[in-house]
Amino acid sequence: MIAYTASALRDIEQAFNWYEDKQEGLGDYAPAIGEARKALLRKFPYAMYFKVNADGSLVIACLHSRRDARLAKERAAGITEIPKPPEPS
Numbered sequence: 001m002i003a004y005t006a007s008a009l010r011d012i013e014q015a016f017n018w019y020e021d022k023q024e025g026l027g028d029y030a031p032a033i034g035e036a037r038k039a040l041l042r043k044f045p046y047a048m049y050f051k052v053n054a055d056g057s058l059v060i061a062c063l064h065s066r067r068d069a070r071l072a073k074e075r076a077a078g079i080t081e082i083p084k085p086p087e088p089s
Contacts, residue, residue: 015027016028029052032049032072033049033069033072033073033076033077034073034076034077035051035076036049036050036051036060036072036075036076037049037050037051037052038072040065045064045065045066046062046063046064046065047062047063047065047069047072048061048062049061049062049063049069049072049075049076051076060072060075060076061075
C-alpha cells in the first residue's frame with residue numbers, strides 16, 4: 001500500500017481538477033497496458049508501470065524508456081509472476 005501525506009493528496013487533487021477543468025476525463029491516468037498505468041520519470045529515462053487497486057498502487061515494472069515494454073505487458077497480463085513486496089520491518 002502506498003501512503004500519501006495530506007499535502008500530497010491536495011497536490012494530486014489540484015492537478016486532477018485543473019486537467020478536468022480543461023476536458024472531462026483528462027485528469028485520470030490513462031491505462032497504458034490493460035489495467036496498468038504508466039508514469040514517466042522526469043530526470044531519468046525510465047517509466048513506472050503500476051496498477052491501482054483497493055489496497056493502493058502496485059508497481060509492476062520500472063523500465064528504461066528504450067527497453068521493450070514487453071515485460072510490463074507480461075506482468076500486467078499476469079503472464080510473468082509479480083513477486084510479493086517485502087514485509088515492512
